[in-house]
Amino acid sequence: MNVEEIKNTIRSIFHETAPEIEFDKIQMNRPLRDQVEIDSFDFYRMMVKVNQQTGVFIPDSEIARFSNLQDLMNYLNEHQKS
Amino acid sequence: MKYHVPMPSLGADMDQGKLMEWKIKAGDEVKKGQAIAVVETTKSTVDIESFREGKVLELVGKIGEQISVGAPIAIFEVEGSDLAPSAPEATKEIRLKVSPAARKLAQERHIDLTTIKGSGPEGQIELKDLETIKTPEKSGVNIREAIARAMSKSKKEIPHYYLKSQVPLDALMNWLDGKNQQLPPEKRLMLPVVIYKAVIDSVKESPLMNGYYEGGVFKPSSSIHVGLAIALKSGGVLVPAIIDADKMSLTELNAAFLDLVERTQKGELRNRELTEGTFTITSMGDLGSDEVFGIIFPPQVSIIGLGRMHRAPVIDGSSIRIGIVMNITLSADHRVSDGLNGARFLSHIENKLKNPDQWEGKL
Secondary structure (H helix, E strand, O other): OOHHHHHHHHHHHHHHHOOOOOHHHOOOOOOHHHHOOOOHHHHHHHHHHHHHHHOOOOOHHHHOOOOOHHHHHHHHHHHOOO | OEEEEEOOOOOOOOOEEEEEEEOOOOOOEEOOOOEEEEEEOOOOEEEEEOOOOEEEEEEOOOOOOEEEOOOEEEEEEOOOOOOOOOOOHHHHHHOOOEOHHHHHHHHHHOOOHHHOOOOOHHHOEOHHHHOOOOOOOOHHHHHHHHHHHHHHHHHHHOOEEEEEEEEEOHHHHHHHHHHHHHOOHHHOOOHHHHHHHHHHHHHHOOHHHOEEEEOOEEEEOOOOOEEEOEEOOOOOEEOOEEOOHHHOOHHHHHHHHHHHHHHHHHOOEEHHHHHOOOEEEEEOOOOOOOOOOOOOOOOOOEEEEEOOOEEEEEEEOOEEEEEEEEEEEEEEEOOOOOHHHHHHHHHHHHHHHHOHHHHOOOO
16 A cells, blocks of 8 residues: 555544544644544544555554554554555 | 332432333343343443342333433332332422423423423423524543543542652562463563552452441441542543452452453443442553542542553662653542551552562462
8 A cells, every 4th residue: 555545544543433523624744632532442433444445554662652643554554564 | 010110320429310222121020139130321321230139111212312310210019018119209399390392492402491491281392492502512521521520529528648759569560471472472460560469459458448437437448449540532531440449369359450441431330330339440550640639539538549651760678770651649538548548559559560470470
C-alpha cells in the first residue's frame, strides 16, 4: 500500500467504527484527542481492524508513543509486508 | 400461592421505572432468570429478569406506565410460601390514576406523571393538568439528576479516605505485546482489561473492599461483580458490572468487557448488571487527567481509579529512566476499612502489574 492507500484504509475504518467523526477534518500532525472524542473501546476496535486490513500488528507500547495520526500512518508504512 | 412481582430497584438512585415491553403473557411458565420485561430508568433500558419460577396469572403493569420501585408489575402463581412478599399497601396507593388522553400526552412529551398533582376525580391526572408542564429537553437531563442523587448520597453518608500509588507498566506492556502478537487480531487483549484483572485478583485478597454497607453493618460479598464506569456517547455515565468477574480467565474477562461496553452503549443491560456490583473501577482512559479519585457508588465500600497512562521518570535501583506509568487510586469507606487495609490492597495490585508472568498458562 502507498501512503494514500494507507490513509484511505484508515478513513474507511474511522467511518465504520466512529461514523460521528468527520475524518477529513482531522489534522494529521495534531494530537488526535485534541480534535475528536474517541474512547479507548473505539480505539481498540480500530486497531483490530487496522491489523485485519493491513496485516500490521501494532503493539500497545508503540501505540502509547503515537501522538497523532501521522505517527500511525508512518508506522504502517514502515512495517507493512511487501 | 400468588407472588406479586415487584418493580425492582436498579440502583440506589432509582425511585421508579417505565415499563417499555412485556416479554411474557398470561399463562406462560416463567423460569428463574428469564427476561420478563423491559424497563426504562433515568439511565438506561434494562431487561428485567424473574427471581422466581412460576406461571403468569396477570400482567398488572401497562406499557408506558411509570411504576414505583416495589409496586407490583405482574402476578405469578408460584410453589411454596417462602420469600413471597405481597404488594405493600403503600405501593398500591402509588398507582396513578391518569386519563387516557393525559397518559398519551405524557408519553409523547416524556413527562414524569408521578410529579403531577391530578385535578380530576380521586386525584386523577387530566389533560389540562399537563398543558402547562414543560417537556424535558433531552434524556441527558434525567441522567444528570440520577448521577447527582447517587453521588450526593455517597458524599453525605460515606466517610471516604483516599490513597494513591504510581505503578510502572513497562513490564506489563512488554508482556502484553508478546501475547497479542501471537493472538488473532479479534482476540487482542485490551490493556485496561489486564489492569482490571490485577485489581479483581487483588480484591480476593482484600475482602474489606468488596461488598455493601447497609443498615450500619458491612456485609462482605463472596462473589466479585466488578462495576465499570462507562461514559455514554449520549452523555452521562453508567456503572454496569461484570458478574462473577473473579471466576473468569483473562481471555473471558476481555470478551465480557467488550460485550458489556457494547450493550451499555446500545441500552441493552440486564438488571443484575446494574444492581449487583460489589465494587467499582473508574478509568480515565487516554483522556483527561493523570489521576482520578472516585466517589464510592453506594452501598459499595470502595472504588479504584485508573489515571491516564503517561511517561514519567522511574527509579530503577540507583538509576533513573523514562518509563510508562499509571497513577492508581483507591477511595474507600472508613466505616469498613482503615488506611493500612487500603495500602495493602493497592500494594497487591502493584505487585501483580509488575509481575505479569503470573498469568502464564492461565489466559
